[in-house]
Amino acid sequence: MSASLNDRWLRYFNEVYRSGTMRGAADTLGVEASVISRQIQQLEDHLGVKLFDRKGRGIAPTDVAAMLHDFCRERRASEENLLAAIADANAVQTGFVRVVVGEGFLDTVQRAVLDHFCRDYPGVDVHVDLAGAVEALRMxxxxxxxxxxxxxxPAHPSVxxxxxxxxxxxxxxAxxxxxARARGEIRLSQVARHRIALMTEGFGLRKLVELAxxxxxxxxxxxxxxxxIAMLKRYAAAGLGVTFMSTVAAADEIASGALVAKKAHNPIFKGATATLFTRRHRVLPPSARRLLDVLLSTAFPANGSRRGPP
Structure with a gap:
């Protein structure tokens, strides 16, 4: 086996590993499935090991494939770190940052990104995507x-x-x-008498409700x-039922009087927290480090006050 690894092999391998099928990888990369299969076979021959086992209509990665995937991820991060170190000389004037957030934090992130970061660093390409907690952790x-x-x-070994x-x-x-007219903290037994709107599975908000x-x-x-989140707020504001959310996520509707926020009695609800996270041991590029600092100072202040519902 020679020492070098063909970049095309690794690109095709990563897409097959991610999608779980040769066809899925081919559709994403815009090539024929036979091309993908041939490149994977060449990579396996080069390494002298089997990378995927067929299971029904799909394929399952072997232990060696998992090792190779980790290598590719670290290589990608190392290349980014190298470029970041070079970019340091330009003091965060250019670059690319991708942020993934739950919809309930979108207004908070918009203020930090648009009012502060994008205004100060117009040369940085910023992407903000919405995702549930589980998907955000994966990304x-x-x-x-x-x-x-x-x-x-939830805890994640790489985050x-x-x-x-x-x-x-x-x-x-509404x-x-x-x-909305009840006195004191609201218990779940009271909520159970009314129609309720909930987030779908895979979101931190839904998980907290299930735990409660x-x-x-x-x-x-x-x-x-x-x-x-917008649909849940619209449902409640229309008087069709109630939902669960933080006052931060519904700040505009509460301020306008479209919604009333009542404290929940449940300790799980009281202990809910917004969490800012990155990949463990990853050295962020300068632009991402600067945006992280902005988020820490604007959305996660050390002694920031939070006004709760009545």
């Missing part, structure tokens, strides 16, 4: 994005939690809804489900 862990923000994301900020969940209802239900032994079957 950060696999170097598809530099910075992630999510609601109570470091840089900062957290209290973001308790409350019950959101002003004329019975719960389990802790109190209360079932809250949703009458409306969506992967959009």
């Amino acid at each position: 950060i862990g696999e170097d598809e994005a530099h910075i992630g923000i999510g609601l109570n994301p 470091t939690f840089v900062a957290t900020c209290p973001q308790p969940l409350c019950v959101l209802a 002003p004329d809804h019975p719960l 239900m389990f802790s109190e032994g209360v079932a809250l079957p949703p009458a409306f489900t969506s992967n959009s």
Whole structure:
């Protein structure tokens, strides 16, 4: 086996590994499936090992394939770090930053990115994508994005939690809804008497609601489900039912009077936090490091106050 690895082999291998099928990789890369298969076979011959086992209509990576995928990811990160070190001489005037956030944090991120970072660094290409907590963790862990923000994301071996900020969940209802006029903190048993809108699976918000239900032994079957925070707020504001969210995510609607936020009694809701995270051991390029600093100072202040619902 020679020492060098063909870049085309690695590019095709990574796409097959990601998609789980030769056909899926071919569609993404815009080539025939036979071309993908031939390149993978050449890579296997070059390495003298089998990289994928066929399982039904798909393929499963071998242990060696997992090692090669880790190598490719580290190589990609190393190349980016090299370019970042060179770019340091230009003091964050150019570059590329990708941020992945939950929809509930979009307004906060927009203020940090648009009002501060993009205005000060117009030469930096910034991408902001929406994703649930699980998908955001995956994208950060696999170097598809530099910075992630999510609601109570689970621990991930490849991700470091840089900062957290209290973001308790409350019950959101239209002003004329019975719960909007209720006194004191709202219990889940009270919420269960009304129609409820919830996020779909895979989002930190939905996971917190499920944990709260389990802790109190209360079932809250949703009458409306969506992967959009905006849709949940619209549902509640229309008086169709209630939903759960932080006051930060619904700040505009609360300020306008379209929604009323009521404190939830459940301790899981009270302990909810926004979390800022990056990949463990990754040296961020200068532009991403600067944007991280902006987010830390604007969205995650060390002693920032948060106004809760009434």
